Amino acid sequence: MSPDSLDRLRAAVRDVPDFPQPGILFKDITPVLADPALLRAAIDGMAETFANERVDKVVGIDARGFIFGALLADRLGAGFVPVRKKGKLPWRTRGLDYQLEYGSNGIEMHVDALAPGERVVLADDLLATGGTAGAAVRLIEEAQAELLGAAFFIELAFLQGRDRLAERAPVHALLTY
Numbered sequence: 001m002s003p004d005s006l007d008r009l010r011a012a013v014r015d016v017p018d019f020p021q022p023g024i025l026f027k028d029i030t031p032v033l034a035d036p037a038l039l040r041a042a043i044d045g046m047a048e049t050f051a052n053e054r055v056d057k058v059v060g061i062d063a064r065g066f067i068f069g070a071l072l073a074d075r076l077g078a079g080f081v082p083v084r085k086k087g088k089l090p091w092r093t094r095g096l097d098y099q100l101e102y103g104s105n106g107i108e109m110h111v112d113a114l115a116p117g118e119r120v121v122l123a124d125d126l127l128a129t130g131g132t133a134g135a136a137v138r139l140i141e142e143a144q145a146e147l148l149g150a151a152f153f154i155e156l157a158f159l160q161g162r163d164r165l166a167e168r169a170p171v172h173a174l175l176t177y
């Protein structure tokens with residue numbers, strides 16, 4: 001991906017201070033989604049790492065990970081699997097509760113979403129503390145799939161989420177802050 005394209009993507013991400021709560025600088029990716037050239041560039045960039053690999057499934061995390069994940073799956077010729085917030089999936093699930101800075105969250109995946117040995121890429125819009133992605137990695141491991149890597153559009157490096165994931169899967173991010 002050219003430095004020029006990366007600059008254009010970076011310029012399009014909108015910083016929204018104090019959303020959804022005071023002290024959080026929210027990275028709003030909707031301007032990237034709304035622009036055809038930028039959207040394509042973002043998915044191209046995320047797909048680059050896996051271009052020469054056989055990928056069976058992309059697992060995307062609720063909710064913005066569905067957007068990036070589904071497009072990435074299509075680009076890689078893979079299927080798509082949603083990891084959803086607790087209580088949303090209709091079929092039998094495997095789930096995990098994990099701690100946030102304040103309180104906890106639960107995510108779930110269908111029990112038959114991944115077959116043992118399937119080659120999987122995890123996708124989300126943004127890596128912050130890595131709590132969410134770490135829980136999704138655990139579900140992928142429980143399904144005995146082979147995790148090729150985790151792909152993020154944005155990484156907030158100062159929160160060190162990468163350290164949480166790195167020993168379990170290679171971490172790739174297009175834009176780092």
Ligand code: AMP
Pocket residue numbers: 024025026027028061062063064124125126127128129130131132133161
């Ligand atoms: P974490 O579990 O801390 O890595 O948080 C990652 C999840 O929260 C991702 O699904 C992001 O969409 C969302 N998120 C966390 N921090 C931000 C932020 N500053 N801007 C936008 N989304 C965020």
